[in-house]
């Protein structure tokens with residue numbers, strides 16, 4: 344009897360209600376095609392809407408316990424937050440603060456121009472852009488150190504303290520070198536321009552001391568990876584070069600807030616935020632979520648592109664496959680990735696962000712149907 348993987352599904356706000364069911368649909372068909380066993384718990388409600396519709400008493404379904412979060416093999420969640428409620432809700436949404444408590448220090452955010460998607464950059468074709476923004480996920484802006492200082496009932500100071508540690512820098516930089524070495528989560532290993540495995544170190548050294556430490560740590564770690572080309576870019580310049588010569592980049596590692604901003608820019612570079620998958624990965628836990636937010640401007644219309652969350656749950660399967668040494672989950676990730684490319688290439692079903700007229704559900708159905716037809720070529724079906 345093969346192992347049963349426990350997957351915790353959380354909904355969230357805005358378009359989360361529309362895209363999370365598509366991710367579950369895809370997981371269920373992948374489970375059947377690739378012959379593994381998932382126990383999908385949920386999807387449970389959490390987030391701003393949950394607070395508001397439950398008398399402001401709780402931020403998530405009571406079934407989502409701390410114990411469940413820690414024992415899950417993988418978690419995925421829809422985006423959370425509604426602009427009108429920012430700063431007005433009584434407490435945290437979940438019993439634990441996922442990023443620091445699960446210590447998911449590497450936020451992997453691929454940026455790939457896929458077949459059938461028009462580039463916003465003139466003349467770029469599918470395959471020309473295929474890099475990863477690797478965002479440090481527990482330090483700098485995410486340390487959460489700071490506060491407000493008031494005088495005479497007026498808030499006078501808003502203070503944020505960015506902290507970066509040698510351990511925090513070292514482990515995400517190593518993760519970056521390994522991603523560049525393996526080509527994991529990319530269409531193809533190496534930078535599209537020259538095929539070289541390359542890790543670009545981004546920061547604002549010369550100005551920010553935490554980034555000096557980031558760069559110095561990068562130099563030390565680089566010695567362990569002679570087969571990966573080193574590269575340095577001030578983060579402001581990188582936001583220019585990523586647009587001017589995106590094909591030069593393979594993996595770019597950066598402190599937290601830079602990664603937040605550069606991955607949204609990369610959403611545009613790959614054609615839509617709705618294509619931007621993302622995985623929060625640590626040594627013991629992972630959770631998947633799209634790069635984007637709850638998209639209140641289109642929520643409720645049933646037109647959000649679910650690719651972002653579908654790719655994210657695929658990445659989650661890949662991470663679990665590595666952790667549990669289960670090739671079926673890794674094959675399922677590749678199958679999901681290929682299915683997305685097939686639907687985009689055919690171009691018959693596409694959501695409005697990609698100039699189409701189809702719904703979130705129609706796109707999810709199309710991806711699921713392709714995964715269903717991957718049966719004959721799937722070498723893992725006969726596995727116990």
Ligand code: NAD
Pocket residue numbers: 358421422423424425426429615616617618632633634635636637638639640641646647648649651696
């Ligand atoms: P957003 O990422 O939600 O939206 C930016 C733009 O991208 C919008 O035009 C939106 O329509 C579009 N977009 C996003 N996802 C899409 C999809 N799947 N398909 C098609 N188009 C898509 O950013 P925002 O509007 O600044 O933020 C809205 C809310 O989301 C805020 O409350 C913010 O705090 C929250 N947020 C949550 C997360 C998260 O939960 N991880 C991340 C970012 C923002």
